[in-house]
Amino acid sequence: MDENLRSVDLAAQELFQKASEDNIETLWDRKAALKTQCGFGEQGVCCRICNMGPCRVSPVPGKGVQRGICGATADVIASRHFARMVAGGASAHSDHGRNIAHILHMAGENGNYKVRDEKKLLEVAGRWGISTEGKSIDSLAHEVAEAALNEFGKPFGSMTLPPSVPEQRKKVWEENKIVPRAIDREVVSIMHATTMGCTADADSMINLAMRTSMTDGWGGSYIGTEFSDILFGTPVPREIEANLGVIQKNMVNIVLHGHEPSLSEMVVLASEDPEIKTLATKAGAEGINLVGICCTGNEVTMRHGVKIAGNFHQQELAVLTGAIEAVIVDVQCIFPALANLTRCFHTKFITTSPLAKITGATHIEFNEEHAYESAKSIIREAVENFKNRKQDRVQIPQYKSQGTVGYSNRAIIGQLDRVVNSYTDKPGTFKPLADCLVSGVLRGAVGVVGCNNPKVKSDYGHLEIIKRMIANDVIVVVTGCAAQAAAKAGLLSKDAATKYCGEGLRKVCELADIPPVLHMGSCVDISRILELVGEVAKILHLDMSELPVIGAAPEWMSEKAVAIGTYVVSSGLDAFLGVVPPVTGSLEVTDILTNRIENWVGGKFYFETDPVVAAEKMLARIEEKRAKVEEIALQRMNITKYDDLSPGF
Ligand code: XCC
Numbered sequence: 001m002d003e004n005l006r007s008v009d010l011a012a013q014e015l016f017q018k019a020s021e022d023n024i025e026t027l028w029d030r031k032a033a034l035k036t037q038c039g040f041g042e043q044g045v046c047c048r049i050c051n052m053g054p055c056r057v058s059p060v061p062g063k064g065v066q067r068g069i070c071g072a073t074a075d076v077i078a079s080r081h082f083a084r085m086v087a088g089g090a091s092a093h094s095d096h097g098r099n100i101a102h103i104l105h106m107a108g109e110n111g112n113y114k115v116r117d118e119k120k121l122l123e124v125a126g127r128w129g130i131s132t133e134g135k136s137i138d139s140l141a142h143e144v145a146e147a148a149l150n151e152f153g154k155p156f157g158s159m160t161l162p163p164s165v166p167e168q169r170k171k172v173w174e175e176n177k178i179v180p181r182a183i184d185r186e187v188v189s190i191m192h193a194t195t196m197g198c199t200a201d202a203d204s205m206i207n208l209a210m211r212t213s214m215t216d217g218w219g220g221s222y223i224g225t226e227f228s229d230i231l232f233g234t235p236v237p238r239e240i241e242a243n244l245g246v247i248q249k250n251m252v253n254i255v256l257h258g259h260e261p262s263l264s265e266m267v268v269l270a271s272e273d274p275e276i277k278t279l280a281t282k283a284g285a286e287g288i289n290l291v292g293i294c295c296t297g298n299e300v301t302m303r304h305g306v307k308i309a310g311n312f313h314q315q316e317l318a319v320l321t322g323a324i325e326a327v328i329v330d331v332q333c334i335f336p337a338l339a340n341l342t343r344c345f346h347t348k349f350i351t352t353s354p355l356a357k358i359t360g361a362t363h364i365e366f367n368e369e370h371a372y373e374s375a376k377s378i379i380r381e382a383v384e385n386f387k388n389r390k391q392d393r394v395q396i397p398q399y400k401s402q403g404t405v406g407y408s409n410r411a412i413i414g415q416l417d418r419v420v421n422s423y424t425d426k427p428g429t430f431k432p433l434a435d436c437l438v439s440g441v442l443r444g445a446v447g448v449v450g451c452n453n454p455k456v457k458s459d460y461g462h463l464e465i466i467k468r469m470i471a472n473d474v475i476v477v478v479t480g481c482a483a484q485a486a487a488k489a490g491l492l493s494k495d496a497a498t499k500y501c502g503e504g505l506r507k508v509c510e511l512a513d514i515p516p517v518l519h520m521g522s523c524v525d526i527s528r529i530l531e532l533v534g535e536v537a538k539i540l541h542l543d544m545s546e547l548p549v550i551g552a553a554p555e556w557m558s559e560k561a562v563a564i565g566t567y568v569v570s571s572g573l574d575a576f577l578g579v580v581p582p583v584t585g586s587l588e589v590t591d592i593l594t595n596r597i598e599n600w601v602g603g604k605f606y607f608e609t610d611p612v613v614a615a616e617k618m619l620a621r622i623e624e625k626r627a628k629v630e631e632i633a634l635q636r637m638n639i640t641k642y643d644d645l646s647p648g649f
């Protein structure tokens with residue numbers, strides 16, 4: 001592939017050059033080596049569920065082999081595959097949530113982990129129906145953690161839903177029988193229902209997948225976010241820098257990559273340890289420079305302002321700079337290729353989780369019981385490695401952008417409150433935002449999330465959609481690698497409002513002192529977006545599906561994105577996928593996901609690979625929903641005029 005077609009990122013383009021000069025392989029080379037990828041797999045019509053197979057059936061009805069050995073049709077095979085992707089994704093997010101709950105369970109004054117946000121703990125205790133009276137913070141934390149942990153395997157009843165779910169939405173879920181039961185149970189249910197000889201009906205299969213996806217968004221991910229905020233602090237706005245130019249020539253550079261903040265939080269703390277700092281100086285470095293990649297990077301940038309080295313597609317490129325002493329990883333989205341690649345340099349590749357050991361990496365298992373010491377010994381490896389760096393092989397592309405991150409919902413309300421200072425009857429809500437949406441100052445809101453994928457030009461889809469949204473007065477919230485794409489392109493800076501926005505959004509940004517694109521965190525933090533949308537819907541007495549709000553994953557690759565897309569749609573919002581999921585070999589499954597599902601839950605999937613076309617369709621869909629918003633809201637609130645606009649906006 002022409003190198004300039006791989007990524008819009010100039011830092012990346014510079015390093016593609018270096019990779020080819022040095023004859024070092026990257027993901028794009030491996031993609032090219034695969035030549036044409038398997039068409040059956042791509043369309044979801046190859047079944048490997050039992051060992052009579054693999055059975056690959058024809059994606060064309062009436063032509064070629066129509067059934068697998070057991071008789072499963074393309075519809076059955078594609079729907080089962082889709083459901084397994086949802087289960088895979090939901091399990092990753094939820095297991096992450098569970099780990100954070102375990103950390104909260106062990107938190108205490110004398111331990112390594114402490115409760116940093118007591119207010120949030122009290123709030124969350126309320127949501128689990130736990131009385132706070134007469135309890136110490138630590139014992140309350142313990143109790144809240146236990147309540148959450150019980151959600152994963154509770155034998156009876158349904159999952160405890162957060163208070164942000166509007167009543168209308170709950171009814172939709174009940175009618176569709178997609179109220180999730182225990183978090184683990186739903187994932188197991190999918191594995192069961194998809195095994196040989198169970199569900200052979202696309203409608204029911206997608207329905208089960210929807211129920212499972214809800215355990216992710218409104219369950220495991222929600223717990224992951226809330227408990228991380230309790231433990232490590234709820235993010236507040238802070239300035240950061242992003243792109244490979246944040247790597248420092250004279251410092252010990254450590255890449256934090258993966259997803260769970262339990263390790264990275266300790267690494268941040270331990271990097272300040274006097275002993276470690278002295279060690280760095282002795283090694284001849286000016287200090288320690290932590291930089292983040294993927295969602296672990298998002299977690300620590302949101303809470304500590306740790307600089308962003310890049311997103312998913314930059315994990316190899318960071319190593320290619322030759323200036324990385326260690327890549328420290330926990331779980332998810334880690335290329336096994338880093339093992340070989342780091343060997344071409346002095347870089348240490350350190351795995352820390354028993355769930356993500358990688359052949360060729362140095363495994364130093366992270367011990368949560370002795371988290372601080374454990375993090376210190378991991379950093380020590382990196383610092384001691386500084387002396388092995390070959391400065392003549394170092395090439396750090398000098399590209400980086402400034403931006404503001406840290407938009408938790410509390411932070412967003414804080415910004416709104418600064419404008420609506422005369423609005424005092426209900427301070428501290430999303431009311432001003434709801435007002436802007438109804439009045440049309442903001443046409444709508446879009447969440448742009450997800451990965452990079454070499455099937456599309458890196459970052460192009462993210463940036464194209466984001467720019468087109470904000471130019472049309474649609475406010476954008478971002479998480480995951482989409483957020484990092486936005487950061488690298490300068491879209492998280494407050495200046496972006498003047499540069500790219502329509503008049504309405506620009507005004508809102510100026511008044512509230514926010515960028516037009518709000519970084520809300522990692523991918524589990526899409527739960528923040530759910531909370532935001534749910535609360536705004538509640539204020540307007542609307543269902544989530546009635547709001548001019550859309551989700552988009554322009555460059556997704558992970559099973560997690562399939563789980564996310566499915567819970568977004570099940571929550572009533574459209575989800576635009578920029579890479580087609582492996583279901584198109586079944587007309588029926590494609591029809592369910594892009595059409596019929598809307599009759600069930602009010603939102604549907606769009607498969608649209610051209611971001612320019614996707615953006616047009618998104619804007620049209622927003623206007624379609626807008627047309628009815630005010631009317632319905634007035635009706636439900638039983639008033640004739642929505643004159644209650646927040647003063648200030
Ligand atoms: Fe992974 Fe979360 Fe995708 Fe990025 S966006 S490539 S999942 S790091 Ni979630």
Ligand code: SF4
Nearest residue numbers: 047050053055068070
């Ligand atoms: Fe083939 Fe059916 Fe077995 Fe799948 S479950 S591999 S279609 S026989």
